[in-house]
């Protein structure tokens with residue numbers, strides 16, 4: 001046996017917690033036994049982790065992250081991003097291609113994989129661009145990118161503006177059994193606007209980003225997905241209108257899935273305290289009405305999964321102010337505690353639902369072998385202390401990014417140990 005985790009509180013099929021002992025061999029879960037497990041004497045070659053009754057879940061999965069390497073190493077590297085993910089309890093992450101150069105060639109996909117392997121922390125799955133340079137003009141070589149290991153196609157960071165281009169991409173992706181993942185944004189409606197339309201924009205004299213700039217693409221692409229049969233996945237959904245369209249499309253059997261970020265479930269534009277770019281992200285914080293629609297959609301399954309959209313930027317870049325600073329906030333190290341504190345500790349959601357939307361559901365949507373805690377599954381596991389309470393302090397982040405609107409928030413449910421392929425890659429006690 002390679003690793004034994006005893007005293008693990010594990011969710012059973014009925015969503016109840018049960019004490020288990022998890023045995024790991026060759027990077028795979030070998031068996032899960034009832035009970036806390038004997039106080040095993042330490043044998044030289046077996047590592048024993050005593051979870052002390054803490055929650056143990058399948059490793060968290062994050063299907064929308066920005067690792068910035070190559071090209072923007074001052075914001076993050078694959079190594080610092082992987083460490084930040086591990087600290088947040090994530091064992092599998094899927095990284096976006098908006099690096100410099102853009103991940104639009106087999107060579108770049110391989111580079112990301114090599115750097116991730118060197119870091120040796122979490123599983124990093126690369127997305128590749130839909131169009132060369134994410135410029136929206138010419139499709140990339142989908143076959144070569146798939147062959148190199150890309151798991152899907154996306155121009156995240158920008159929307160594909162041309163409908164014919166998107167349709168061609170979907171046709172090609174369908175023929176290869178690959179998903180198209182879309183950042184939904186119509187450029188003509190958002191130019192020069194740093195925040196959503198609403199009270200905050202009016203008060204500070206900013207042009208507002210309207211809801212329909214997202215929903216127009218969602219509606220267009222649902223029709224294109226219907227025509228082409230592609231698996232169409234909507235990035236970081238944030239509006240009532242997009243949700244309405246996705247719900248209707250699902251009802252009539254169109255192959256559409258979607259994701260949401262913690263901040264779009266917790267914050268609205270009314271919460272923005274002032275013109276501070278740590279509150280600037282894309283999509284922007286919307287109205288309370290949108291937040292309520294997002295929560296309800298996650299609860300009824302219209303929204304399939306939770307992602308962080310971890311988007312680190314340097315302090316200098318974020319200090320440029322609301323208009324000039326880039327969009328994006330970090331997400332790995334606060335995601336689980338935020339959602340646990342806000343929705344589970346308050347009794348609105350079951351623990352089971354939160355864990356499912358961050359493990360089994362992303363695995364189902366993207367066909368991954370991860371996401372379950374059972375014999376034969378990869379030994380990717382997260383230990384979480386549901387009782388531990390502390391405040392968010394960006395200075396302690398493993399990420400290079402400090403750009404979060406959640407500084408000082410007192411949260412419960414902090415990951416304490418992260419295991420990938422049977423290897424302890426992060427522990428608060430290390």
Ligand SMILES: NC(=O)N[C@@H](CC(=O)O)C(=O)O
Pocket residue numbers: 066098156157158183280281282283309311312326327328329
């Ligand atoms: N979400 C953001 O606000 N920013 C992302 C791009 C993106 O995901 O659209 C980034 O790369 O910084």
Ligand SMILES: [Zn+2]
Pocket residue numbers: 156157158183235236282283
């Ligand atoms: Zn995006």
